[in-house]
Amino acid sequence: MSTKEYPSVLRKTGLRATPQRMxxxxxxxxxxxxxxxxxxxxxxxxxFPSLSLATVYNTLDVLVGMGLVNALGSLxxxxxxxxxxxxxxxxxxxxxxxxxxxTDASCVDDLEQELRQKTGFQVEGSRxxxxxxxxxxxxxxxxxxxRE
Amino acid sequence: MSTKEYPSVLRKTGLRATPQRMxxxxxxxxxxxxxxxxxxxxxxxxxFPSLSLATVYNTLDVLVGMGLVNALGSLxxxxxxxxxxxxxxxxxxxxxxxxxxxTDASCVDDLEQELRQKTGFQVEGSRxxxxxxxxxxxxxxxxxxxRE
DNA sequence: TTTTGTGCAAACGTTTTGCAATTAT
DNA sequence: ATAATTGCAAAACGTTTGCACAAAA
Numbered sequence: 030m031s032t033k034e035y036p037s038v039l040r041k042t043g044l045r046a047t048p049q050r051m052x053x054x055x056x057x058x059x060x061x062x063x064x065x066x067x068x069x070x071x072x073x074x075x076x077f078p079s080l081s082l083a084t085v086y087n088t089l090d091v092l093v094g095m096g097l098v099n100a101l102g103s104l105x106x107x108x109x110x111x112x113x114x115x116x117x118x119x120x121x122x123x124x125x126x127x128x129x130x131x132t133d134a135s136c137v138d139d140l141e142q143e144l145r146q147k148t149g150f151q152v153e154g155s156r157x158x159x160x161x162x163x164x165x166x167x168x169x170x171x172x173x174x175x176r177e
Numbered sequence: 178m179s180t181k182e183y184p185s186v187l188r189k190t191g192l193r194a195t196p197q198r199m200x201x202x203x204x205x206x207x208x209x210x211x212x213x214x215x216x217x218x219x220x221x222x223x224x225f226p227s228l229s230l231a232t233v234y235n236t237l238d239v240l241v242g243m244g245l246v247n248a249l250g251s252l253x254x255x256x257x258x259x260x261x262x263x264x265x266x267x268x269x270x271x272x273x274x275x276x277x278x279x280t281d282a283s284c285v286d287d288l289e290q291e292l293r294q295k296t297g298f299q300v301e302g303s304r305x306x307x308x309x310x311x312x313x314x315x316x317x318x319x320x321x322x323x324r325e
Numbered sequence: 326t327t328t329t330g331t332g333c334a335a336a337c338g339t340t341t342t343g344c345a346a347t348t349a350t
Numbered sequence: 351a352t353a354a355t356t357g358c359a360a361a362a363c364g365t366t367t368g369c370a371c372a373a374a375a
Contacts, residue, residue: 154309
């Protein structure tokens with residue numbers, strides 16, 4: 030989806046295309062970092078000096094409610110992180126540097142269907158997290174404290 | 178692992194086998210409910226009238242640190258839930274009644290290896306959550322508000 | 326003009342912390 | 351005995367809420 034389409038997508042459901050909303054959504058789509066509310070706040074504050082944290086939370090609620098972004102939940106810290114990549118995929122979380130890498134696996138698509146059949150659940154979303162040590166941090170050191 | 182082994186497992190790492198710790202661990206292993214800290218607290222309070230919430234949090238930290246239980250993170254509410262089932266498995270979370278059902282899928286075992294090869298991550302743990310509507314709640318009603 | 330959204334400050338609930346009293350070893 | 355653990359109260363933290371003002375439609 031292009032930046033230009035944001036206003037119409039929002040208005041389609043009676044919501045207003047405010048600069049704050051556009052900026053937050055935009056940042057989320059552009060970012061590969063699965064930011065938290067405070068991440069977004071501090072990143073956007075310079076450009077929107079009047080921006081308030083409450084607005085960030087409000088906007089994230091709106092975007093999640095519209096299905097435009099997913100809430101990943103906590104990733105080891107105690108904040109909810111957000112992901113604008115709506116495709117089913119895997120988040121690899123490094124326990125050392127807390128970096129998150131997205132990846133796919135051949136079976137992810139099959140998994141959902143298997144669950145549906147096996148359990149009768151009407152599956153609506155997923156959050157597949159793997160925790161470990163990323164290649165960079167493996168090189169840097171092998172002694173680290175387990176956290177989480 | 179049998180209840181009788183708890184003390185020695187704890188002492189092996191210099192930790193004390195207090196009644197509170199045993200009870201919390203015990204409950205976690207017996208329970209199928211992925212309880213949160215406050216769940217555990219209210220469940221155990223009757224048997225340990227002096228029990229404090231801080232001790233529950235301390236103990237959970239200890240157990241997670243020793244790798245005896247996993248922290249699942251928030252499951253739609255805003256509390257961290259815990260799971261003593263250490264085998265890689267899938268948690269199916271019902272968005273309506275918040276019940277959590279554990280299940281397996283044939284590809285889960287392969288997934289980890291595929292990730293290792295593809296990304297170079299040293300995988301140490303996973304948290305595979307699926308959100309949806311459980312069979313019971315599908316029957317009860319089809320109109321519910323999306324939450325999370 | 327009207328309705329929605331913003332921003333502030335205060336409130337909330339979960340989790341953490343400091344410390345004196347208690348208990349396992 | 352002595353070092354670890356408990357339990358309390360207070361603090362901290364992320365997040366939510368209420369309301370007056372501002373802005374989009």
